[in-house]
Amino acid sequence: MSLTEFAAAKINLALHVTGQRDDGYHLLDSLVSFAGVGDRLRLVEGAAEPLRIIGPEGRGLSAGEDNLVLKAARLCGLPEGLGLELEKSLPRASGIGGGSADAAATLRLLSRNSGAALPGAGAVLSLGADVPVCLAGQSCRMSGIGEILTPAPALPKLWVLLANPRVEVPTPAVFRALKVKENPPLALPETSWADAGAFLDWLAEQRNDLEEPAIALAPQIGDLLDTLWDLPEVLFARMSGSGATCFALFAEKSAAMRAVYDVQDCYPDWWVAAGPLGDAAEVSPEE
Structure with a gap:
C-alpha cells in the first residue's frame, strides 16, 4: 500500500484583520489560494512508528504526539499496522500553512483509505485556524477566525514564487505588534476579474495587515520583498500570512523558474520554490 496525498502551500494573497474577539482570537478576511509547492503524506504498511518524517525541511521537526499530523490522525483513527510518512518540503512557521496543510492532507488520506466521512467542522478547526481552508x-x-469559507471570483492563471529568508516569526508576536485591530474588509468584486491585469490592480488595493508588524519584528522580510519586486517580469509581491514567507506572481512558468535561480544565486541560504497558483487539486504535481 502506498496511498499519497499532496499538502499544498497556502497563500494569503490579501489578509485583512477586521477585529478581535473577547477570547483574544483575531477576525480575518483573506483571499486564499494554493501553490503547486508543498509537502507529501504517504500511508505505509508495516511502519515501525506512527509517523516518520523525511525530506529537506524535516530536520528537527518532532514526530511526537504534539505533531499536527498525529493530532489529525487521532481524529480519524490510524489503523493498526499502518503508519504515516511525511515528506517535508515547506519550511516551518512560515505563513504558508505548512503544518495545517499536513494536517488537512492527513485527514483526506485517512478518509480515502477507510471510506469514512471527514471529521466535523468543529473538530477540524480545533487543529488550527488554517486547517479548514487547507482541507477545502x-x-x-x-x-x-478561519472557519468561514465562501466562494471567490475565479483567479487568473498565474505562477507564484515563494521565498523565505530562514527567519521564524511567531504568529502571536506579530498579532501583538499589530497596532490597529479593526480594519476594513476585502472589497471583492461581484464577478470575475476581466483579466490578470484587472486582478493585479485589485490586489494592489488590498493589504496584508500583518506585513508591517512582521517586518518590524524581522527586517529581513522587508529585504526579501525588495528582492522580489526587483525580479525581472515580476507582477506583484507581498508577504503571506504572518510571515516570513513572501510570494511573487508571474504570468509565465519560465519567468517564475528563472526567478527561482536568480534568488537562489544571490541568497543561497534562503528557501525558494515556485509553482502554479490555483486550487490545490489542480496545482498538485505528479509524483
Missing part, C-alpha cells in the same frame, strides 16, 4: 483546498474567501 480551493481558492476562496476565508473569514471569521
Whole structure:
C-alpha cells in the first residue's frame, strides 16, 4: 500500500484583520489560494512508528504526539499496522500553512483509505485556524477566525514564487505588534476579474495587515520583498500570512523558474520554490 496525498502551500494573497474577539482570537478576511509547492503524506504498511518524517525541511521537526499530523490522525483513527510518512518540503512557521496543510492532507488520506466521512467542522478547526481552508483546498474567501469559507471570483492563471529568508516569526508576536485591530474588509468584486491585469490592480488595493508588524519584528522580510519586486517580469509581491514567507506572481512558468535561480544565486541560504497558483487539486504535481 502506498496511498499519497499532496499538502499544498497556502497563500494569503490579501489578509485583512477586521477585529478581535473577547477570547483574544483575531477576525480575518483573506483571499486564499494554493501553490503547486508543498509537502507529501504517504500511508505505509508495516511502519515501525506512527509517523516518520523525511525530506529537506524535516530536520528537527518532532514526530511526537504534539505533531499536527498525529493530532489529525487521532481524529480519524490510524489503523493498526499502518503508519504515516511525511515528506517535508515547506519550511516551518512560515505563513504558508505548512503544518495545517499536513494536517488537512492527513485527514483526506485517512478518509480515502477507510471510506469514512471527514471529521466535523468543529473538530477540524480545533487543529488550527488554517486547517479548514487547507482541507477545502480551493481558492476562496476565508473569514471569521478561519472557519468561514465562501466562494471567490475565479483567479487568473498565474505562477507564484515563494521565498523565505530562514527567519521564524511567531504568529502571536506579530498579532501583538499589530497596532490597529479593526480594519476594513476585502472589497471583492461581484464577478470575475476581466483579466490578470484587472486582478493585479485589485490586489494592489488590498493589504496584508500583518506585513508591517512582521517586518518590524524581522527586517529581513522587508529585504526579501525588495528582492522580489526587483525580479525581472515580476507582477506583484507581498508577504503571506504572518510571515516570513513572501510570494511573487508571474504570468509565465519560465519567468517564475528563472526567478527561482536568480534568488537562489544571490541568497543561497534562503528557501525558494515556485509553482502554479490555483486550487490545490489542480496545482498538485505528479509524483
